[in-house]
Amino acid sequence: MADGEIGAVLTAVYLCPVLPLGHIVLVRLTRRETIVVPSLAASCIYVALWAATVFHSVDSGSLSAVATMRMLAAGLCTIGFLAFGYMEAVSHVFRGFTMGILLRVYLNQRLSFQEAMGAHSEGVRADELLEDRIRITMRLNLVQFDGESLTLTPGGRAAGKMGLIVKRMLNMRTGG
């Protein structure tokens, strides 16, 4: 039984370059600096290749339902782990605000605090970041802004409360 699971995990690991390669091709073709949609599209190719490789190498007729489920869980969880890990790592390079500041210092050799204020994240300058987030949260129906003041929708209150509760429970700093 374990042989199929080992094969499922190892196949997921050795096919993992499909994910960044697919992402690179899609980003270059579409010329859009996005992570989620092209990564998910590349993940679909990854899963399809993995399933074709794994189920081609075993006699699926001889597998019980439990053995098939265990193989699927082993392989798909490995793929999920690698895909989310990849998206987290690449997000810093694509739109990380801290990475944007580091890059700006690196490319300019030396940088003052005021110059660092011009660092970009997702094409947004630091001094525009708050307005940008208001626009995004309004689009997600979390926040209402009448041009003067901000209020929260029920969804926004739930998200804000969740953030405050988790931060209090885990003794975290204010963050953001």
Add this chain to the structure above:
Amino acid sequence: MAEPLLAAGSALVVFFILHFAVWRLEWARDRSVVLIAVLSVLSYLLVVAVMDADISSHIWVSCPLFSLSMMLYLQFYMGIDRSVSIRMMGEVLRAPGGELSLSELEALYSQEYMVKSRLDLLVDRNYLVEDNGVYSCMPKGRYLAGAAVLTRRIYGLRIAE
């Protein structure tokens, strides 16, 4: 299928107990990602050592299942910790009457704070060095930034100065 679920589930419970206890300590606050990874490995190893089952009967399922759960939790944790939107909604929620003007929000969560806190973090982790208010890269920072530039070139992304 019960053994892998039991192992991964127990490891998650042990992780959250350790996570909650360790995060009470002041020094743990700034080492979040590395510490979460270390606690995850410790939790899993502890459960596997204690469980009355042959490790080979579940490890190829329980380990990926637990790893995926931890990766999802890490995404959630980082979102809560770093998200500007979550911080903003928290500030509005705490405001009297649940209402905040843009200038009040900027006073509570200034642009200077956003940049300064990140610059301080980069200096604290030895990526940057500050000299009379001017920042420059340390070797570690040059290596990471160089890798990021190379990655952006591979993806065909704009590299703006």
